[in-house]
Amino acid sequence: MKILGIACSPRKGQTTYKALSICLASAKKIDNSIDTELIELAGLDIRPCVDCRKCKNELNCSIEDDFPQLISRLADKDVAGMIIGSPVYLGSMTAQCKAFLDRCVMFRRNDWIFRNRVAGVLTVGGIRNGGQELTIQAIQAACFCHDMICVSDGRSTAHFGAALWSGHPDGIENDTIGIETAQNLGKRVAELACRLTK
Numbered sequence: 001m002k003i004l005g006i007a008c009s010p011r012k013g014q015t016t017y018k019a020l021s022i023c024l025a026s027a028k029k030i031d032n033s034i035d036t037e038l039i040e041l042a043g044l045d046i047r048p049c050v051d052c053r054k055c056k057n058e059l060n061c062s063i064e065d066d067f068p069q070l071i072s073r074l075a076d077k078d079v080a081g082m083i084i085g086s087p088v089y090l091g092s093m094t095a096q097c098k099a100f101l102d103r104c105v106m107f108r109r110n111d112w113i114f115r116n117r118v119a120g121v122l123t124v125g126g127i128r129n130g131g132q133e134l135t136i137q138a139i140q141a142a143c144f145c146h147d148m149i150c151v152s153d154g155r156s157t158a159h160f161g162a163a164l165w166s167g168h169p170d171g172i173e174n175d176t177i178g179i180e181t182a183q184n185l186g187k188r189v190a191e192l193a194c195r196l197t198k
Contacts, residue, residue: 006100133163
């Protein structure tokens with residue numbers, strides 16, 4: 001069983017990547033059968049969907065960019081959970097995240113490949129209350145369109161998902177509240193994925 005993390009930041013290896021790494025490490029602790037993989041969109045050329053409909057009956061796209069290299073990893077039948085992470089840009093997800101989610105329409109059009117996968121969402125904002133929950137809900141809306149099973153960050157925090165603060169004076173590593181939500185989200189995604197696959 002595999003859980004994918006998708007880091008939708010335009011900046012490689014920064015706070016969204018670090019937060020997702022913490023989240024996936026927590027998921028891995030739930031069961032030794034869990035494999036995790038973190039995909040970074042930073043540095044990839046992923047353009048917006050143009051609704052050409054080439055993907056209507058096959059996992060293929062007319063746009064010549066880097067998205068096709070992700071298709072087999074996203075379609076992998078071993079993937080039971082996905083955790084999508086985005087920084088908050090002007091109260092919502094990044095352009096990279098939106099383009100990625102729109103291009104994933106091919107998995108809906110081809111036998112609902114993401115259906116029944118567990119979905120978790122993680123966001124990182126520049127301030128404590130910088131639009132993290134609104135961004136989580138926008139990403140969850142796309143997950144619902146795939147008939148995925150969206151989860152909260154679970155007990156004991158149990159809200160919309162993981163919400164971290166990149167502007168913490170001592171760095172994201174010392175955002176104890178945010179780190180707890182990231183750990184809880186990873187745990188919750190893994191727990192439910194294990195239940196659904198057994």
